[in-house]
Amino acid sequence: MATAAPSTHAVQEGTGAAPAAQDGSVAAEAGLPRVSEAQAVAPMDARDLTRLFIDRLQTLEEGTPEYQYARNTLIEINLSLVRYAARRFRNRAAETEDMIQVGTIGLIKAIDRFDPGREVEFTTFAVPYIMGEIKRFFRDTSWSVRVPRRLQELRIDLAKAGDQLAQRLGRAPTTAELARHLDLSEDEVIEGVVASNGYTAGSLDAGGDETGETGGGPSVADRIGEIDPALEGVENFESLRPLMAELDDRERRILQMRFGDEMTQAQIGAELGLSQMHISRLLSRTLGKLRKGLLTER
Structure with missing residues (x-):
């Protein structure tokens, strides 16, 4: 199972604020009901309470105890949205706790980005964020x-x-x-x-014969050769080829002189009639462009 996302309580601790249930005095300062009272409301009242806390959140200064109290309470009274979203993946019951945790991250993002001026119900705005985090969790952890x-x-x-x-x-x-x-x-x-x-991937420790039947024979790992140490270089070279084609003539020439002919920056500058500092900037910019291209999924 993948490493679990931080829980709501962990998120609260990360803000430096005390748990909302202990913040009665902060609630009074913020002009809001205590979290124990908020948790006791009926579902129909929860929407009104959410709207109250969201409206109040807009008037509080971020980072203050009152702001953290309002934000943390919003998280707690809307956890039912996370559980609702998690129930749509009943076939993954073993991962319910993970779904609750990553879904809570989506809820927090929705709270931080919600604009009450758009006249959209918070639940309508928040559910796609929660579902998006849960689906991203499956996308990132389900594939072998x-x-x-x-x-x-x-x-x-x-x-x-x-x-x-x-x-x-x-x-x-x-x-x-x-x-x-x-x-x-x-x-x-x-x-x-x-x-x-x-x-999905089969176990390398599963033994089998030449026909693929498991049991009784050497494991798959026993029949696999060692990794060619030059393989990574070939992959990098093939990934770099289209990126090099996108460079202009001067950029390619500078790279050739620097890494192909092993010339110093001063020598390149003398050859091109530019200062060594200018060559350094051009080289850094070109290498940064190539590095960004290699790190981008294609």
Whole structure:
């Protein structure tokens, strides 16, 4: 199971504020009801109470004890929204506690970003934030191998399309049929199918014979060769190739002289008629551009 997100109480502790249940004096200072009274209200009253606390929150200075009290109380009286969202994933009951915790993070974001002037009910605004955090949790933890988000979503589309076409055709659809149905190229469908293999992974300790049957034979790990130490370099080179093509002639020339010809910045400046400081700035900017491109999902 993935590392759990911080709980509401942990979030409260992170703000430096005391738990809301102990803040009766702060409630009085803020002109708000105590949290013990807030928790006892009927569901129909909770909306009015939420609106009261949100309106008051707009008038308080962020970071003050009164502000933290109002914010923490809003979290507590709206935890039912988190539980409501978590119930929509009943098939993952074992992860309910994790869903509650990450959903609470979504609730906190909704509270911090809600604008009462937009005349939208807070529940309408908050539920998408809560659901978004829960779905992001599943997206980031359910896959055995991390793949880009578009391929994760493509796996779901391929599964739905496969079921629909199988019912219509009476057989498993071909790659070309899936591509036409989803308005994709065959290469994109193949990429999605290959990426789907990363959703689950078998144990390397499971023994098996040449036919794939488990038990009685050497483990998968015993038959796997060592990782080629140059493999990472090849991957980096292939990732860098399109980024280099996007650079202008001067940027590519400076990189060639610096890293290909191993010239110093002063030598490059003399060659191009620029100062060493100017070359340093150009080189830093170019390397920063390449580094950002390598860290961006493509």
